[in-house]
Amino acid sequence: MLAPDSFTDLLALASEGARHVEEEGVLSLAIPMAGGDPMALLPRLDGGDSFRFLWDGAPGLCIAASGRTNSLELSGPRRFELAQRFASASLNRLAGHGPCPPLARPRVLLAFGFFDAPLEAAPAAVPGVQAVLPRWQLSRHGRHCWLRLQRPLGGGITARSLAEELWETARHLERLSAEPPQFQPVGVALRSPWQEHYRRVAAQALELVQADALQKLVLAVRQQLTLTTLPDPLALLAPLRRHQGGSCRLLWQRSAGSALIGASPERLLTIRQGQLRSDALAGTAPAGASAAALLQSAKDRLEHELVVDTITAVLARAGLSPRRPRHPRLARHGQLVHLHSPISAALGHHQPLAIAAALHPTPAVAGLPRREAMAWLRSLEPFERGHYAAPIGWVDSAGDADLRVAIRSGTLEGRHLELTAGAGLVPGSAVDRELQEVTLKLGVLQQQLNLPQPPPIAAGLSL
Template sequence: MTGTYAVFATAGRTLVAGARSHRLPAGRSGDTRWADAVLAALARSPGTPYAIGALSFRPDAPATALLADPARSTMERPMPVRYAWSAATEVPPPARYAVAVRAAVDRLAADPGLGKVVLGRWLELTCAADPDPAHLLAALAARHPAGHVFGVPLDRGAGYLLGASPELLVGRRGRRVRSTPLAGSIPRAADPVEDRTRADLLRDSAKDRHEHALVVDAVAEVLGPLCRRLDVPARPALVGTDTMWHLGSQIAGELREVGPATSALRLAQLLHPTPAVCGTPRDAAYRLIDELEPADRGPLTGAVGWLDASGDGDWAVAIRAGLLRGRRMRLFAGAGIVPGSDPDAEVAETGAKLATMLAAIGAIAPRAADAAAVA
């Protein structure tokens, strides 16, 4: 497999969408007409099992979709290959990121109408050789067998988006719909006792429970009117990854109607971006992100997933992700800023999140994921 193929793998199932001849016309990430066109293309292509696509962080930015090749809808996973990467350039450096977090906390205090904003930072690396996305995806799948592992070649040479997301934005099977938002996080520790202490701190943190509730409420506000029934947990559960503890909620419901307007892709457009990657209210958070983040996120913190002709599919939030262009890789991680956020803690949190991808691509040793390594 080369970087011309799109991949979405989860729970032991790997989906593949093929080469350039199967690419659908690009659209805008928030354009429902584009989503309906993807569904219509599947309906016109008997035997085509699904499409794989990617939405950008912003609704007016590009969206990508590729149709699966009926003759090649699965793939053998190659062995992971360890590549040599140069030292990372941090954008912005940790100290400047902390300044941006302080500015966001001050803005939240001054504007009661602004509830949360997610601010991120980047790591830029260069590989000594041309990395094969297939080998990088194999490494991600090996380290994150329970995650949503994805790779999508973007339009117009914009690069290859790849990652291993722990967060399901939305999944649909017939009338059944579900979402597993994550918000409120703390880095894990190598020592088991300290690791348990951190998990307990997160579970009992009023600040993190508030941050999580903002996301859950936003998901329920979108899905609630579309559902006959929507089950929302009263309290979040602890969700562990290799580098992070998160607060997570399993939201599940039954749609009132099934049709193009409630396809998995249309539901993803309605939900995205949640306060987990943007903030709330959404427009105000976008403006503050424009002011405080030094670069455009593009497809990072967007959404990646698959859709079939019936409208079923799964879409994951494009976090723990990177954008590969030739030998250069750009990684991104963000932290949710709410009143009371501590800048140093947010530096540590983003460092731990970045460590997930750094370890997977071989840029750091796996247990250097106690992630002062990148902070």
């Protein structure tokens, strides 16, 4: 039975699934739904705790999820391997989920930190990885929409109660679907300065690349914004759909008061039916008539080539046969244009997170050589990167996966929003131009979050 389309069918599926639930196993049921926008419906999915996730690739795949049925949080150099093990075990132990279209498959959701471990093990620090098998998963692609519910049986939860909860929630959400989300505009009371410190450390980083101690360093800045009201993170994300069409809009809400939001233009890896794709994205200009000059800029081409070469070499070292385009193309993301090279390969027998471990962090967000660059980032950047530039996404029960790089992002803690943006320094870079580039990236992000603008951006800015 591909799609249970009556309650009787669903109940039969649930009862059959319940017979196969092992100890600590979870019953996972899904049904198709009419309509429904995951972004608008996420607040209506009560997962029993404060975890919420949104993956908004509209017009492609959108997923809203809430509640933790199983979860993992840990730090350390084995985080990718242990997250893969957790994901495979959680997905293999699900009972009740039969064949379903790819969009409806059960998924383990993943948010990594940029570094293996935070510098300080404070409770609010971002751990090396968080992995969640959610209670609710609402997924949509085109006109197709499915709702999935996953819970362990016992303690009053039976196959019947689960089937009823899923059926009734789907009908309830269908009735709500037409309601557009209502969001109030948010103001900015305060913006922290970052420019002076950046100038100093960027000059230091530039000396390192000019002296050949590093080939490239992607130095980031962080701006703290104090907002005038307490915003719903979804309120900040909603406008990005309009402004950042080609990106994937992301929300990772670990607890009620803390959320990562962003619109990532960069794919660390996507796996579909055994085919892998990774994006080399580096080299930036404001969108406009002069953006095509990026293709002729020696400094941007070098910055980009280092990323393409590294991704290709990492995949080849893992035993894959990567294909790369001969020349980069221009990719527009909102008001920014980047050099872009999609790299693809057949995945073979590899597990998605083993490849992610080898790829992260690419020189689009860290530098070269990787180990030295990471150490310099820790000493030059005056903040914890946390989720910034780290992989976030999902793996599903058939081995498909999608991990985006959390750039063009920020974290929201109550009324405090921290935005982070970086730019690659290579021989030929100039501190002033890099400062303009990160200013532009921060400004564009604020504009896209519908926040009032800092002093004019983009117009007339040539990088």
